[in-house]
Amino acid sequence: MKAPWQPSPPWPTVAIVGVGLIGGSVGLAAKARRLARRVVGIGRTRGSLDAALARGAVDVATTDLAGGVAEADLVVVAAGVSTIPALLERVDAAAPPGTLLTDAGSTKASIVAGWERRRRTRRGRFVGSHPIAGSHRRGSAAADGDLFAGRVTVVTPARATPAADADAIGDFWSALGATVFMMPPKEHDRILAATSHAPHVIAAALAAATPEATLAFTAGGWRDTTRIAAGDPELWADILLDNAGGVGDAMKRFAGMAERLLAAIARGDRRRLVDLLSRAKGTRDAVGS
Amino acid sequence: MKAPWQPSPPWPTVAIVGVGLIGGSVGLAAKARRLARRVVGIGRTRGSLDAALARGAVDVATTDLAGGVAEADLVVVAAGVSTIPALLERVDAAAPPGTLLTDAGSTKASIVAGWERRRRTRRGRFVGSHPIAGSHRRGSAAADGDLFAGRVTVVTPARATPAADADAIGDFWSALGATVFMMPPKEHDRILAATSHAPHVIAAALAAATPEATLAFTAGGWRDTTRIAAGDPELWADILLDNAGGVGDAMKRFAGMAERLLAAIARGDRRRLVDLLSRAKGTRDAVGS
Numbered sequence: 001m002k003a004p005w006q007p008s009p010p011w012p013t014v015a016i017v018g019v020g021l022i023g024g025s026v027g028l029a030a031k032a033r034r035l036a037r038r039v040v041g042i043g044r045t046r047g048s049l050d051a052a053l054a055r056g057a058v059d060v061a062t063t064d065l066a067g068g069v070a071e072a073d074l075v076v077v078a079a080g081v082s083t084i085p086a087l088l089e090r091v092d093a094a095a096p097p098g099t100l101l102t103d104a105g106s107t108k109a110s111i112v113a114g115w116e117r118r119r120r121t122r123r124g125r126f127v128g129s130h131p132i133a134g135s136h137r138r139g140s141a142a143a144d145g146d147l148f149a150g151r152v153t154v155v156t157p158a159r160a161t162p163a164a165d166a167d168a169i170g171d172f173w174s175a176l177g178a179t180v181f182m183m184p185p186k187e188h189d190r191i192l193a194a195t196s197h198a199p200h201v202i203a204a205a206l207a208a209a210t211p212e213a214t215l216a217f218t219a220g221g222w223r224d225t226t227r228i229a230a231g232d233p234e235l236w237a238d239i240l241l242d243n244a245g246g247v248g249d250a251m252k253r254f255a256g257m258a259e260r261l262l263a264a265i266a267r268g269d270r271r272r273l274v275d276l277l278s279r280a281k282g283t284r285d286a287v288g289s
Numbered sequence: 290m291k292a293p294w295q296p297s298p299p300w301p302t303v304a305i306v307g308v309g310l311i312g313g314s315v316g317l318a319a320k321a322r323r324l325a326r327r328v329v330g331i332g333r334t335r336g337s338l339d340a341a342l343a344r345g346a347v348d349v350a351t352t353d354l355a356g357g358v359a360e361a362d363l364v365v366v367a368a369g370v371s372t373i374p375a376l377l378e379r380v381d382a383a384a385p386p387g388t389l390l391t392d393a394g395s396t397k398a399s400i401v402a403g404w405e406r407r408r409r410t411r412r413g414r415f416v417g418s419h420p421i422a423g424s425h426r427r428g429s430a431a432a433d434g435d436l437f438a439g440r441v442t443v444v445t446p447a448r449a450t451p452a453a454d455a456d457a458i459g460d461f462w463s464a465l466g467a468t469v470f471m472m473p474p475k476e477h478d479r480i481l482a483a484t485s486h487a488p489h490v491i492a493a494a495l496a497a498a499t500p501e502a503t504l505a506f507t508a509g510g511w512r513d514t515t516r517i518a519a520g521d522p523e524l525w526a527d528i529l530l531d532n533a534g535g536v537g538d539a540m541k542r543f544a545g546m547a548e549r550l551l552a553a554i555a556r557g558d559r560r561r562l563v564d565l566l567s568r569a570k571g572t573r574d575a576v577g578s
Contacts, residue, residue, distance in 0.1 A: 132506060132508045133508065151508070152505060152506060152508075154506070181505070181506075191503045191506050192506060194498075194499050194500060194503045195499065195503050195504075195506045195507045195508070195511050196506075196507075196508065196510055196511060198495075199495060199510050199511050199514045199515075200510065201547060201550050201551065201554075202491060202495055202514060202547065203510075203513075203514050203569070203573075204546075204550060204565065204566050204569035204570075205543055205544075205546040205547035205550055205569070206487075206488060206491055206543055206546075207569040207570075207572045207573045208546045208565060208568045208569040208572060209483075209539075209542040209543045209545070209546040210483050210484060210572060211483060211542075212572070212575075214480045214483045214484050215484070215572070215575060215576055216441060216470070217421060217441060217443070217470075217480050217481060217484045217485075218484045218485075218576055219421045219422065219440070219441075219484070219485065221485055221488050221489065221492075221516075221517040222484050222485060222488050222576075223576060223577075223578070224492075224513045224514070224516040224517060225488045225491060225492050225513070225514055225515075225516070225517060226488075226514075226569075226572075226573050226576075227510075227513040227514070227573070227578075228510040228513060228514060229566075229569040229570055229572075229573040230570055230573045230574055231570070233563045233566035233567045233570055234563055236566055237559050237562045237563045237566055238559075240554050240562065241554060241557060241559060241562065244554045244555060244557070247551075247554060248551065248554070248555065250498075251547070251551055253498040253500075254494055254495055254498045255494075255544070255547075256498070257493075257494040257495075257497045257498040258490060258491065258494035258540070258544075261490050261493060261494055261529075262490065262536075262537065262540055265490075265529050265530060265533045265536060265537070266533060266537065268530060268533070270526050270527075270530060273526045273529065273530065274522045274523055274526045276493065276497060277493050277518075277522035277525055277526060278522045279497045280492070280493035280494070280496040280497040280515075280518040280522075281493075281496070281518055281519055281520070281522055283496045283497060283499060283501070283504070283515075283518075284492075284496045284515050284516070284518040284519045285519055286501075286504060287504055287507055287511070287512060287515075288512075289512070289516075
């Protein structure tokens with residue numbers, strides 16, 4: 001009996017540089033959805049690679065980046081934003097000419113600009129991505145093949161990026177279940193400053209400003225509002241520094257709204273205060289739990 | 290065969306004014322823990338009373354406050370902070386002399402001061418309480434007999450409050466499973482400004498300041514940080530107005546910390562930024578998920 005015919009996977013070999021939560025989840029999703037024949041995991045330490053192998057997120061694992069990407073059709077760099085530019089350089093030097101590259105960094109403008117600055121000498125084809133699907137958990141032990149399903153991934157082609165390349169990267173994330181938006185890298189950073197990076201500053205400021213002696217009197221509200229302050233300080237410092245302008249603008253809008261609330265409280269203007277709180281509730285209710 | 294001997298419940302008749310989430314949970318917990326022979330629910334509308342009866346949170350339900358408290362040994366006023374002073378007056382006029390009264394309001398200084406101002410003419414004995422066990426859900430349908438278990442309730446005696454009265458109210462909340470702290474009302478308000486009221490202003494300011502066009506790009510971080518902004522604008526306006534001074538002080542501390550974070554970001558001072566984010570993470574980690 002012949003085996004039933006199966007289409008070849010669109011990216012026979014996918015290499016993932018950085019096998020943490022996001023990289024591991026890309027591997028699991030790519031395998032579960034039969035997008036790759038082989039997933040190669042590349043990491044800095046045997047520990048993280050063994051965890052990714054144990055989780056079934058990758059088929060083979062190596063600390064040798066050049067060897068790991070040597071036969072890749074698609075390379076996903078899933079590392080902290082400050083390390084992505086150098087990793088892209090190394091991947092580009094070692095992967096076959098024409099290989100598609102993307103990343104999963106939380107900022108896009110500087111990463112894309114760094115690639116574009118030397119576009120003419122690149123061997124591979126890079127299009128930036130940001131799957132908006134984080135977690136405060138870390139490591140491939142927490143990886144989830146459905147992490148991207150029903151969530152948004154932003155793909156950020158540069159002006160010179162061929163539409164076919166942007167589409168190919170968009171198709172990859174779509175195939176992992178994501179809803180894909182395309183936009184210029186700077187617009188991505190401006191938006192994410194409002195929806196993710198400024199909220200991190202706010203949560204951290206609230207946590208750090210709460211006197212230790214009062215912590216026994218916190219409840220669900222404080223815990224929700226400060227939850228993301230538990231994120232990795234090094235990773236978040238790099239994100240915030242890389243999007244300093246966007247964060248500053250978003251924090252100005254936030255501070256202006258906080259001032260309006262505080263002014264209404266100080267004046268005892270209940271009608272105005274209810275109006276502002278109702279506006280906040282309307283926005284919050286629109287997003288859902 | 291004789292029925293086994295059972296001790297009388299410490300508060301034979303408990304009346305609860307306001308049968309929402311908190312009032313309903315007090316009723317459920319008092320019945321489950323056999324603290325009351327009879328729980329009387331008093332509400333403004335038949336709808337809320339019928340819901341409390343259906344939930345099993347109260348044994349009898351009435352819109353007649355005077356009649357409802359006429360035989361009460363303990364009355365719990367579980368209503369919005371702006372309505373508590375007037376409700377206490379009405380309860381005091383109708384309950385038997387010597388009845389213990391408490392409330393469950395999120396602010397304490399003005400409520401306790403209002404009672405104390407006319408202490409000499411009071412018939413009952415009031416001690417303020419704040420069970421720190423809210424939820425963004427509302428109504429007795431969401432009531433939970435374990436809502437107070439393992440959580441903190443603050444009991445706020447005034448200077449003239451007899452220790453025995455404060456202890457009796459503390460014992461009640463302890464019997465519902467709460468960890469009870471006693472402190473002066475003003476200290477309660479100062480602490481809760483930091484742990485609950487300022488976080489509400491912050492969450493509301495962030496939600497209201499986030500441009501609508503960016504909401505599709507929110508993820509778990511934004512949703513956590515803004516969750517309490519979905520709370521009832523009228524109830525929260527009253528809380529914030531009643532604790533305006535405390536909220537202002539807590540927001541100054543928050544704004545100062547946000548300024549320090551933003552200054553480090555603007556200067557590109559990574560070491561300082563990591564240090565501040567680490568401090569925030571330390572505080573957040575100390576509280577737990």
